[in-house]
Amino acid sequence: MPRTMAHWWFVGPALFLMVAIFLLPIGIAGALSFSDYSLGSAGASWVGFENYEKLLTSSTYEKMFGATFRYVFVVVPLSVGLGLGAALLISATKSFADLYKTIYFLPVMAALIAMAIVWEFAFHPTIGIVNATLERGCGTVLEGWGWYAAGCADGFPLWLTDRDYAIWVVAFIGVWQGFGFNMVLYLAGLTSVPRELYQAAEMDGAKSGWDRFRLVTWPMLGPTTVFVVTISFIRSFQVFDTVEAFYPQGGGPSKSVYVIMFAIYEKAIQQNLMGIGAALTVVFLAFVMVLTLAQRRLVERKVHYT
């Protein structure tokens, strides 16, 4: 190996940037979280854990955690499950596989802000296509379903402006946008399952698709699943575009969609309360890092067989 100093030129910029853009800001966020700093003010004073206390006690932040966790724990299972389901279905069909793959992956490519606005439009109570289609089903057998009948009679929900539905609609959009990505990852994972295992399963008497899934597919997808779940968790914790586009002020009908990223934006940027914004950032960072490390542990321990 040559003894040059060239490597420092190569690594230097990256090193400097990693420190400047990752490490330093985290340190600053940590420090700021203990202060009441505001941009433009001369100085700031130390307030200890006051910001963190607010996070744990104030009802606003209670709603924030509620909204965030509701979103995350709906979007992750659904987008992972649908991704897996789509991957299984597509790999089992004989024709049009590429077409389906392409269609399901389109939402991932399209700017979320744009598609969110379109969805908002589609969910508009009066001129949106969703309610319009639901209306068309009135007077048919679908009215056997209680909720549907009530909707036909009193009008279908207001969706995004309705406190009971808003978070779920936003979650739906999140699932819509994300499951295609998971599908692609699962498709790659499926192709790496050794074919002979399925043949062995057949010889062992595994006849139904469910038997094959439990015996071969699901266990062999272990590493992929861990990865997909982690990525989905991180992405859903970071949700911002849809929320800010729909509810520029306030985080939804009675703050039902007041997710953590939006809270950071509101407090720090809009209201210039850097201290509490920093505290929120630290909390967010803690969640994500714990998740990622948990993933690493899981993969190393339970899920690597060979």
Add this chain to the structure above:
Amino acid sequence: MSDLSLPVASAPSVPTFRFSVAETVKHVVLILGALIVLLPFYVMISYSLKSPAEIIQGTGGFFGAQEAFRDEYCMKLGKAAADCMVTPVIYNYTTAFEKAPLLRYLFNGVVVTATIFLLQVAVALPCSYALAKLRFWGREAVFGLVLFCLLIPVHAIALPLYIGLAKLGLTNTYAALVIPWTISVFGIFLMRQFFMTVPDDLIDAARMDGMSEFSIIWNVMLPTAIPALLAFAIFSVVAHWNDYFWPRIVITGNRDLFTPPLGLREFKGDVDGDNFGPMMATATIIVAPLIVAFLIAQRRFIEGITLSGMK
């Protein structure tokens, strides 16, 4: 040697008619899913072609009847009714470009995305080469730092970066849009994994030929790294063309610097009844480039995302 017949649904002894029930059910489910997935695309494109009346009433099929309608705004400007008849599609798309400087936004999008990618490559390529192929004191530590930074979601550092940029007076500049993204630890990681598979002999041969380390990177490693670079490019371009969060934070006043997502958002901000059409047209224009690129090169895209993901 082993045959790769698909062992999943049909055992070979099940007679395979052209229309087997199982296969049909699968397709039905997939098609229903596809309809839901495509719904907003349908709405977006369709409404960008329709007149305000058709949008509100939900008529006109996909393409809209394309009957001329009266432009209210033009009436307000005092022109005669006859001069203000416009066909919906033309109206929508021209308004999209006129009401806000959409071309400028698109230009910004291209500039920002391209600059980010090029800088990322300029920073990541040498670093990943050094990490993969050169031995030096501190190599493991630097790589450890890369791994650590991979754990940090970029949204978490947005706030302090914003403060820093504000203090430096750099908000509302191209620099602010680009600087935080110049370091892509993901890119470093990806390229390093790739470089580790390149045989050392290639590099030794170049050294024997008298090339400096610097020129080895740009003349030898860069061409061999094209597949990985392509995967990374797809990843980076998609992420930054569509990025809304960071520009929203950092561009607060200067419209001229809006990226396409911001432009669309601004459009929405002052939307009223007549402007659904142009808004959908704007959305279509913003979304179209990546979608079209994707449709043309689907395999590459999906391979690239898979490659990035599995690494």
Add this chain to the structure above:
Amino acid sequence: MPAIRLRSIEKSFGDTPVLNAIDLTIEAGEFLTLVGPSGCGKSTLLRILAGLEAPSAGSVVIGDRTVDGVRAADRNLAMVFQSYALYPHLTIAQNMMTPLRMRDLGFAGRLPLVGPLIARDTYRAMRAQVEETAKILRIEALLDRKPGQLSGGQRQRAALGRAMVRKPVAFLMDEPLSNLDAALRIHMRAELAELHRSLKTTFVYVTHDQAEALTMSDRMAVMMDGHILQLGAPDEVYNHPHEIRVAEFVGAPKINLLPGEVDGAGHARCDGVVLSRVATGAPSDKVTIGLRPEHLAVADKGEAGALTGRLVHRENLGSDLYLHLAVRDGAHRMVVRATPQECFHLPLGDIVRFVRKRGEALVFGADGKRLQLSPIEHTAVPEVA
């Protein structure tokens, strides 16, 4: 009643025919090997028998029932794969229990946590069965380990155990020894043969290694290009190959082939030396004479009927020594077996004279088929029994 009958099995992938009208009857309890070079269709035939693939034409009969529409899981056959195909996430015991679970447990018994409680007796019986099989294969100590922690040979046994545990009608084996190193392979050959004798179940074995076929089988079927060229006991196939391709494939080192001619009296000659005598036939100058290396020896001084060649290479394997000779001015190579004492001093480049000391020379006609030899008479040929 024969255990398995394959009737006129044909298989094509697209336009490429892989199997051409294969007829094969496998007797109950025998060890039958399908042997041939890569691509001859033997694995495909095995998989058709297993039910993992459907034939393009023909039918499969197992016992007394035709199983053409029956899926593999219902045919009561067990298969050992080349890569073992053990479930990597299950212990060996769980691997071996899988076929029993699939067969003997209903839906309730198979539920993840409560299953073992619901069907306690069945589980106990299954576990006993697994342990008994593990004892036969001497892998009891490995039952709680996962395949990733086992060596190649151990995994092999585990795969065997999984196949044995449910006492199938026949064992199908697809090159199970190919992934083992040479020494282990030789050891496992003996073990498999002994296992077969003790189990007395039908074994259908696929391999490209003719040594495995010769040492383990009751009968072997030599396949090439989708046809069975010859079916018979190993001795029969080795000593009396039906055609030249079989003779070339079976036996190591490979049989020596020399072009020769047959005269009106049936003498088969090469370079004027009479090597054999065929029973009948028109004279021909396009025959091939086959001589196995182990039937040849260096000629004594002055011995008649010897061929000559120039020594170009010597292979000393310790127990045997093989001389490579260039005959007919280098156009052909022959391999002659010799003892080290005889030949150690022979320098390369020397001319060596060699004769057939034992066995028979095989004579093949222009179409590749073996010609009948005439019974031993007092002729000019140095006939050896």
